[in-house]
């Protein structure tokens with residue numbers, strides 16, 4: 001009986017430790033991401049609003065601006081919107 005209780009306590013302790021570790025890691029990932037955004041190494045996709053790293057982004061030029069998208073799908077969507085705005089009559 002005492003052994004079982006000890007085992008249960010050990011499992012509980014390990015579980016707690018794992019939970020704390022996971023939370024910490026999540027926070028670190030968040031901080032890391034915010035740092036990358038601040039440094040300009042992560043950019044916001046103007047279509048879906050998700051952040052992508054500069055290296056992995058899909059690029060498109062809009063006049064003087066270089067835009068970054070998470071996928072070709074988002075880029076195409078954006079380009080279609082720009083096209084529609086430039087040619088209102090279609």
Ligand SMILES: [Zn+2]
Pocket residue numbers: 045047048049050069070071074
């Ligand atoms: Zn996107």
